[in-house]
Amino acid sequence: MAEGPAKSVSRTPPPSSETVSRNMRALRARDTGPELALRRELHARGLRYRVHRRPDPEVRSVADVVFVGARVAVYVDGCFWHGCPEHAVMPKRNREFWSEKLRGNMLRDRRTDEELGRRGWTVLRIWEHEDPRHAADLIMRQLHRLDQGRGP
């Protein structure tokens, strides 16, 4: 399911100006195959959720799937863009640009996790290469645990 990085790389040259750079930072792929597959799987299991939502107004981050009541935010992270240990390959060209860019993405992910965690959110990150059924299992377990933790 994981798409190799080569395709995205060839379509995305380094930014030529600060404006382009800002636009690229703001860009996050929506409705990708792996994300849709996960949403279908969750829906088939009877779960209901919001998509592409800021979990918390104080945190500048849009999650892919949000369970508002349970305060669970799910991100489906692209293997290339978010540095999957199994599939992230550093492009040979413009190496410096990419290494800085990808490092920035990963730092931002960790910061988002921390900020949401501090505000009572559980953040689940799913690699795009993961089997959507396994990912849905993980999410259901987490929802179940939180539900039990809340007590009768």
Ligand SMILES: [Zn+2]
């Ligand atoms: Zn991967």
